[in-house]
Amino acid sequence: MIMQMKLSHASAAGDAAAVAEILDAGANSGTPDLAGLTPLHHAATNGEPAVIELLVARGASPDTPAANAAGGTPLHCAAGNGQDGACACLLRLGADPSLRNLKGHLPEDLARAFGAAGVLRMLARARQDADAAAAAEAEEGRSDGNSDQGRDGRVSAVSVSRFALLQPLQHLFRCVLPPKLARLEGRVVAAVGSASLDDALAVHPHVLRRKLKALGVRKKDRDAIVAGMRPLRDAAGHGEGARPYLQAVAAAEQAGLP
Numbered sequence: 001m002i003m004q005m006k007l008s009h010a011s012a013a014g015d016a017a018a019v020a021e022i023l024d025a026g027a028n029s030g031t032p033d034l035a036g037l038t039p040l041h042h043a044a045t046n047g048e049p050a051v052i053e054l055l056v057a058r059g060a061s062p063d064t065p066a067a068n069a070a071g072g073t074p075l076h077c078a079a080g081n082g083q084d085g086a087c088a089c090l091l092r093l094g095a096d097p098s099l100r101n102l103k104g105h106l107p108e109d110l111a112r113a114f115g116a117a118g119v120l121r122m123l124a125r126a127r128q129d130a131d132a133a134a135a136a137e138a139e140e141g142r143s144d145g146n147s148d149q150g151r152d153g154r155v156s157a158v159s160v161s162r163f164a165l166l167q168p169l170q171h172l173f174r175c176v177l178p179p180k181l182a183r184l185e186g187r188v189v190a191a192v193g194s195a196s197l198d199d200a201l202a203v204h205p206h207v208l209r210r211k212l213k214a215l216g217v218r219k220k221d222r223d224a225i226v227a228g229m230r231p232l233r234d235a236a237g238h239g240e241g242a243r244p245y246l247q248a249v250a251a252a253e254q255a256g257l258p
């Protein structure tokens with residue numbers, strides 16, 4: 001409990017170095033304090049984008065509700081205090097602007113009450129984009145029978161070690177995922193911002209899901225993509241990228257090991 005209190009205080013103060021040190025010592029990035037607020041809520045309330053990015057990278061969810069009577073997300077906290085930088089950071093990391101707190105308020109409602117016009121415009125625009133993406137996802141689901149037609153034949157999944165030698169992200173779709181998902185390769189590249197497997201594995205799964213949702217990828221396909229990447233991400237060291245694992249596998253194959 002003492003360690004978590006220290007983490008909350010460091011997050012509120014924007015001390016990224018202290019936050020990293022406390023997390024390395026074993027504190028949990030998503031555990032609420034006695035007030036029901038997680039470290040991410042504290043960082044958002046005080047407008048600390050660097051700490052927000054660090055906490056999310058270490059497993060904190062941007063959409064975790066507070067364990068109190070308000071039940072707001074970190075985005076509610078940032079919006080209710082007029083923290084435009086924190087709001088922009090949370091949205092970029094996948095925070096959902098359409099979630100309501102236990103009192104029925106959207107983040108933009110709190111921004112309006114605070115008088116933060118810039119934050120209000122940012123959140124309203126983000127929510128409209130999210131709603132449009134959700135509508136597109138629903139439409140895609142209705143036409144599922146036609147849109148799910150993949151390539152002819154069945155592609156067997158390859159072993160992690162064999163796939164790890166194939167660095168371009170395209171091989172995730174050609175060799176591991178079900179053929180019907182090949183049509184989504186372009187949207188995954190757009191979500192990652194790169195066609196590199198290394199870069200894709202460095203994106204937190206929660207963030208990747210949010211970005212894919214914003215690009216109109218339906219839920220079961222988002223889940224399948226993230227699940228297909230999980231063994232590679234685990235083997236690569238949880239976000240450090242595939243390069244260490246690629247090097248190890250290449251060395252093993254050169255030595256004639258299975």
